[in-house]
Amino acid sequence: MLLPMPFPGPFDYAAPAEMALQPGDIVTVPLGHRRQTGVVWDATSSLPPEFAPPPQRTVDAAKLRPVAERLELPPLTAELRRFVDWVAAYTLSAPGMVLAMTLRLHMRGVPTPSTGWLAAFPQPDGLRLTPARQKVLTLLADGTARTTTDLATTAGVGPGVVKGLADAGALTPVPLGPERAFAAPDPFHNLPVLEGAQAEATDALRQTVAEGRFSVTLLEGVTGSGKTEIYLEAIAACLEQGKQALVLLPEIALSAQWMERFTRRFGTQPAIWHSEVGQRARRLTWHGTADGSATVVVGARSALFLPFKNLGLIIVDEEHEALFKQEEGVIYSARDMAVVRARLAGFPIVLVSATPSLESLANVEAGRYRHLVLPSRHGGAALPETRILDMRDHPPPRGLFLSPALTEELTATFERKEQAMLFLNRRGYAPLTLCRACGHRMECPHCTAWLVEHRNRKILSCHFCDHTEPMPEACPSCGAEQSLTPIGPGIERITEEARHLFPDARILVMASDTLGGPAATAEAVGKISRREVDLVIGTQIVAKGWHFPHLTLVGIVDADLGLGGGDLRAGERTIQLLHQVAGRAGRASTPGRVLLQSYTPEHPVMQALLSGDFDAFMTQEAEQRRPGFWPPYGRLAALIVSADTAVAADDAAAALGRVAPYGDGIQVLGPAPAPMAILRGRHRRRLLLRTRKSIAVQPILRRWLGLVKLERQVRVDVDIDPVSFL
Ligand code: ADP
Numbered sequence: 001m002l003l004p005m006p007f008p009g010p011f012d013y014a015a016p017a018e019m020a021l022q023p024g025d026i027v028t029v030p031l032g033h034r035r036q037t038g039v040v041w042d043a044t045s046s047l048p049p050e051f052a053p054p055p056q057r058t059v060d061a062a063k064l065r066p067v068a069e070r071l072e073l074p075p076l077t078a079e080l081r082r083f084v085d086w087v088a089a090y091t092l093s094a095p096g097m098v099l100a101m102t103l104r105l106h107m108r109g110v111p112t113p114s115t116g117w118l119a120a121f122p123q124p125d126g127l128r129l130t131p132a133r134q135k136v137l138t139l140l141a142d143g144t145a146r147t148t149t150d151l152a153t154t155a156g157v158g159p160g161v162v163k164g165l166a167d168a169g170a171l172t173p174v175p176l177g178p179e180r181a182f183a184a185p186d187p188f189h190n191l192p193v194l195e196g197a198q199a200e201a202t203d204a205l206r207q208t209v210a211e212g213r214f215s216v217t218l219l220e221g222v223t224g225s226g227k228t229e230i231y232l233e234a235i236a237a238c239l240e241q242g243k244q245a246l247v248l249l250p251e252i253a254l255s256a257q258w259m260e261r262f263t264r265r266f267g268t269q270p271a272i273w274h275s276e277v278g279q280r281a282r283r284l285t286w287h288g289t290a291d292g293s294a295t296v297v298v299g300a301r302s303a304l305f306l307p308f309k310n311l312g313l314i315i316v317d318e319e320h321e322a323l324f325k326q327e328e329g330v331i332y333s334a335r336d337m338a339v340v341r342a343r344l345a346g347f348p349i350v351l352v353s354a355t356p357s358l359e360s361l362a363n364v365e366a367g368r369y370r371h372l373v374l375p376s377r378h379g380g381a382a383l384p385e386t387r388i389l390d391m392r393d394h395p396p397p398r399g400l401f402l403s404p405a406l407t408e409e410l411t412a413t414f415e416r417k418e419q420a421m422l423f424l425n426r427r428g429y430a431p432l433t434l435c436r437a438c439g440h441r442m443e444c445p446h447c448t449a450w451l452v453e454h455r456n457r458k459i460l461s462c463h464f465c466d467h468t469e470p471m472p473e474a475c476p477s478c479g480a481e482q483s484l485t486p487i488g489p490g491i492e493r494i495t496e497e498a499r500h501l502f503p504d505a506r507i508l509v510m511a512s513d514t515l516g517g518p519a520a521t522a523e524a525v526g527k528i529s530r531r532e533v534d535l536v537i538g539t540q541i542v543a544k545g546w547h548f549p550h551l552t553l554v555g556i557v558d559a560d561l562g563l564g565g566g567d568l569r570a571g572e573r574t575i576q577l578l579h580q581v582a583g584r585a586g587r588a589s590t591p592g593r594v595l596l597q598s599y600t601p602e603h604p605v606m607q608a609l610l611s612g613d614f615d616a617f618m619t620q621e622a623e624q625r626r627p628g629f630w631p632p633y634g635r636l637a638a639l640i641v642s643a644d645t646a647v648a649a650d651d652a653a654a655a656l657g658r659v660a661p662y663g664d665g666i667q668v669l670g671p672a673p674a675p676m677a678i679l680r681g682r683h684r685r686r687l688l689l690r691t692r693k694s695i696a697v698q699p700i701l702r703r704w705l706g707l708v709k710l711e712r713q714v715r716v717d718v719d720i721d722p723v724s725f726l
């Protein structure tokens with residue numbers, strides 16, 4: 001019996017004969033004085049021996065407590081059980097914690113029919129719009145009906161607000177129930193016209209799906225080449241086979257345009273899985289995947305753990321995205337584990353990107369992944385022309401951040417009635433606030449981080465924890481008044497500068513903290529598409545796969561941002577992000593231009609963005625990582641030691657360091673203070689295990705961690721294949 005709790009393995013219970021329990025059955029069992037849900041678990045023989053957890057001790061059969069009840073739920077399939085075992089063994093997590101990710105929402109059974117709300121159309125005259133009411137209506141702008149509870153929780157308002165809106169006639173009731181949850185997407189609804197490279201890639205994918213065996217395909221194509229168009233055909237092929245398909249997107253909350261395209265192709269929406277659709281919708285999706293009625297699910301990384309009845313295809317869009325890595329709880333890469341799930345169950349998976357990760361490219365090179373390439377943009381749209389503005393030659397006016405060369409281009413773009421975008425991957429007004437009198441820097445009291453000024457809200461805020469404080473009038477260190485100075489730009493500050501330069505331009509700011517969720521994002525995107533905006537200023541949200549036909553100029557305010565620091569993938573990341581941003585320009589008939597503001601124009605990343613030769617850059621990147629056995633040519637695992645005090649963290653890290661594994665092809669770096677040496681008040685130290693590719697890190701880590709007895713307040717997080725080194 002596996003319980004969704006942090007125990008090292010399954011527990012034994014007596015199985016009453018009349019229940020006729022089978023592996024995968026979902027049951028309740030007594031645990032202490034409580035009842036607990038669990039799943040009948042079977043042997044884990046499918047694991048490679050080096051991953052297998054230590055053997056369980058057996059218990060005297062006479063002492064076993066019996067299973068309490070068998071729940072009326074579809075059993076977890078053998079495929080899913082093996083997947084849970086595999087993920088647990090690979091990530092060194094308790095199997096129960098992985099099981100918890102798949103069980104989380106079934107607990108209260110299939111939701112009973114109830115009433116949901118949609119925004120009434122038209123809205124009643126003279127409706128009083130409080131901020132709370134506005135939040136509810138904004139949520140509903142995506143056209144998904146939600147219950148009162150879901151609306152109130154997601155919008156962060158009381159249920160009375162929803163009731164008030166309903167009484168005022170601003171909401172329309174609709175019946176909600178499982179029976180109307182999932183209309184079946186129709187693979188023949190609206191077939192695209194595909195020619196040339198698109199047709200070839202589609203045929204290849206359709207064939208792969210029809211064969212229905214495990215394989216990994218990397219679908220690579222420049223932005224706007226029609227990758228989405230093509231993988232929708234792979235989904236169609238999967239539906240024709242009567243199987244379910246799963247699409248993983250890095251940020252499902254931002255997917256309004258994607259949903260629209262899906263609906264155009266298949267005549268109905270897929271099931272959506274992310275935190276903002278509400279508990280009830282997620283429970284419906286959970287049951288819909290288990291009984292097979294949800295045939296296509298689009299979701300964030302956790303959708304990978306849904307109990308599909310008959311999954312036949314996974315698509316991982318933007319496979320290079322770091323967001324596929326879950327950094328808390330069970331630390332796993334949804335992209336990599338998606339490949340595992342496909343392999344264990346024997347179906348194809350497609351990884352999609354304009355700028356694939358070096359990991360995936362190395363797998364192509366090694367012959368493990370198949371490579372489909374779309375070389376050009378659909379409909380002959382040209383790739384944008386890229387220019388680097390050497391900021392040493394084109395400095396901005398004192399205290400400002402936009403070079404005159406860029407502002408001239410902006411002016412010309414607005415004169416042509418075209419749209420422009422400014423990109424800076426930094427929220428807020430300024431990343432650092434400094435006292436001009438004493439040099440004091442405003443820092444987070446709980447983290448090794450500067451506080452970021454958010455001028456609109458008159459606060460300083462930490463971007464790593466919840467800490468915020470009002471912007472002080474005087475320096476808290478020396479008491480000097482009017483001496484606190486913002487250093488460097490965030491997008492609020494760029495917006496201020498742009499407003500000053502272009503008082504007549506209609507400016508829209510897009511950042512995760514200014515857009516209140518998917519509905520607000522959809523609204524912003526709609527405004528841009530309808531040409532109600534001249535200038536978009538945004539953080540990485542604007543880089544996502546949006547299609548803005550009237551956008552012709554992209555200005556990258558600080559192309560060097562992200563290249564600093566010791567991150568192994570800093571160059572790769574920067575090029576992926578900037579290429580993605582640049583890809584927003586000139587997607588229709590008018591050609592686009594991209595201007596990169598940089599103080600290091602000779603850097604290989606800038607040169608690759610200039611030439612557009614992503615392949616050459618990645619080859620060079622590979623040559624740098626290969627000799628030192630850095631990923632993907634070797635393996636990494638990080639241990640993050642954290643404790644309430646610096647002394648305890650140091651002691652534990654040192655103890656681990658003293659018994660660190662060694663041997664041919666095995667190396668341990670550290671212990672060293674983490675770059676975020678204090679995070680949310682916890683002191684952190686890091687150790688990094690690096691091995692040759694042929695050596696599995698899991699057994700080494702198991703042995704290593706078993707050698708040290710840690711104090712209770714000390715925690716060690718294991719991060720296999722780390723992507724964040726903070
Ligand atoms: P990518 O995912 O590679 O960025 P998309 O699939 O988003 O590319 O395609 C870019 C644009 O071109 C979209 O608006 C899409 O609808 C359009 N498009 C691509 N291929 C076709 C096609 N064969 N027929 C019609 N429109 C297409």
Ligand code: ZN
Pocket residue numbers: 444445446447449462463464465466467680
């Ligand atoms: Zn903080």
